[in-house]
Amino acid sequence: MNKDKDVGEMFYYCGHCGWITGKKIFKNNDMICEVCSEELKEVPQEYLTASGLLFISQDKRKEFIETVIKTAPEFNPNLFEQHEHILNEKKSNLKEQIEMEISTNRENEKDEKICCPICGSKKLSRISNVKKVAKVYVFGIFGVGDLGRTWKCSHCGAKF
Ligand SMILES: [Zn+2]
Ligand SMILES: [Zn+2]
Known part of the structure; x- marks a missing residue:
């Protein structure tokens, strides 16, 4: 193990929903799951390449999911299945919000032109x-x- 590894891009996972994500991290950064907002944990070095930037292989990644994530007591299979769905939902909610703000602004503009x-x-x-x-x-x-x-x-x- 490389103890004095730079604080850089690393792999994190969420024990609750199984979300795995590569993150640029900074000291004292809050590492929060994008899917369920739980705190993220570091993926153990043994599953990663020496640089820590990649899983050693797809099989290792699967092994990690099956033996570490899915066996943890806090693991929630429903959340795991819903990953993409939840993320897409969040993105489309954001999109709707932005679109609504834009159309509200347009309404105001209309008023001003009267x-x-x-x-x-x-x-x-x-x-x-x-x-x-x-x-x-x-x-x-x-x-x-x-x-x-x-x-x-x-x-x-x-x-x-
Ligand atoms: Zn999560
Ligand atoms: Zn008048």
Whole structure:
């Protein structure tokens, strides 16, 4: 064993879900499983090449999974089967989040481009639904010229 190995790329595994990952590591880094968020453990040197960058062989890798990971008391076979699925799910959740943020930004942009059709002013205020409902109550349904209109121009008072 090479005791004074540099802190560099190494192999880690998760005892809970069996996730194996090569990681660039730094001192005091938290090593957390990407799949189930448990703490990762170092893959023992005996399964790796001298550099520690590779498994000695695919067979060694299988042996490691079968004899070390799968026999540990904390091992969860369901998580093991779901690896790809969970990771893909996380990625697509992230994608959805980003897409939602982008479309929200677009909505805001749209709002900013609206201007009064009468005087062209951009000083507009939204007519809230609460105000519309209150008008129905006070003036009856015929008094509600605002229904279906969203904006009131602060400059000329036009509603549209
Ligand atoms: Zn895990
Ligand atoms: Zn106006």
